[in-house]
Amino acid sequence: MSASIRLAELAAQWTIPAAGVAALESLLIALARDDAPTTVREPHRAVNAHVADALTGLGVEELATARRVADIGAGAGVPGLVLAAARAQMEVTEVEIAGRKCAFMAELIAQMGLANARVACSRVEAWAQGHGACDAVTVRAVAPLPVIVEYGAPLLAAGGVLVAWKGAPDAAEVADGDHAAQILGLTAARRVPVPPFPGADQRTLYVYLKVGSLPNGYPRRPGMARKRPLQAST
Numbered sequence: 001m002s003a004s005i006r007l008a009e010l011a012a013q014w015t016i017p018a019a020g021v022a023a024l025e026s027l028l029i030a031l032a033r034d035d036a037p038t039t040v041r042e043p044h045r046a047v048n049a050h051v052a053d054a055l056t057g058l059g060v061e062e063l064a065t066a067r068r069v070a071d072i073g074a075g076a077g078v079p080g081l082v083l084a085a086a087r088a089q090m091e092v093t094e095v096e097i098a099g100r101k102c103a104f105m106a107e108l109i110a111q112m113g114l115a116n117a118r119v120a121c122s123r124v125e126a127w128a129q130g131h132g133a134c135d136a137v138t139v140r141a142v143a144p145l146p147v148i149v150e151y152g153a154p155l156l157a158a159g160g161v162l163v164a165w166k167g168a169p170d171a172a173e174v175a176d177g178d179h180a181a182q183i184l185g186l187t188a189a190r191r192v193p194v195p196p197f198p199g200a201d202q203r204t205l206y207v208y209l210k211v212g213s214l215p216n217g218y219p220r221r222p223g224m225a226r227k228r229p230l231q232a233s234t
Contacts, residue, residue, distance in 0.1 A: 003043035023085035054079030062161035066136035073142035140165035145177025153184035179232035185212030
């Protein structure tokens with residue numbers, strides 16, 4: 001199936017306006033470039049692996065209705081820029097530390113014509129403007145669940161949602177994620193299975209809600225979430 005036909009299917013499925021479809025077409029063109037920070041570049045593959053995969057997040061009501069969204073470790077702009085194209089009411093900030101990826105996304109935002117997206121070139125722990133300011137945080141292909149939870153929790157406003165795109169994490173990783181969530185004022189994960197499609201044969205969304213306060217000492221110093229992750233076993 002061609003990328004354009006698949007994109008038309010997705011637009012109908014998720015009620016994406018014409019301007020959003022045009023923006024996603026520009027995204028697929030940009031991802032096909034040799035300098036794009038992704039290994040999936042061919043449009044007929046990228047439309048599923050990147051666009052369709054990102055749009056599954058709209059099946060989470062708390063994310064679909066969010067206004068202020070932070071996409072952590074955004075890389076090539078997925079899922080954040082896909083969501084920004086699909087939902088003009090979202091204000092999406094792509095939080096990324098790598099300068100080359102930040103520059104790519106800034107150029108991509110201009111090419112897509114997105115007035116509701118921007119780039120914060122920063123470590124997430126050091127992005128002070130985002131602390132407590134986000135209705136939703138999205139994370140895809142960045143880190144194990146306890147690290148993702150620690151990255152996302154400080155950014156969420158009360159009642160906010162963290163959505164993590166995962167494949168098939170083992171039971172220990174899920175338990176560690178729930179342990180980190182308990183410490184950091186979030187609920188245990190709600191699992192939202194995604195029906196398989198080409199490019200995402202095994203996908204589950206892990207959804208955490210902000211229900212409590214962030215304890216003193218968080219966010220920790222940059223790098224500590226990965227160096228000393230919060231684990232149920234300890």
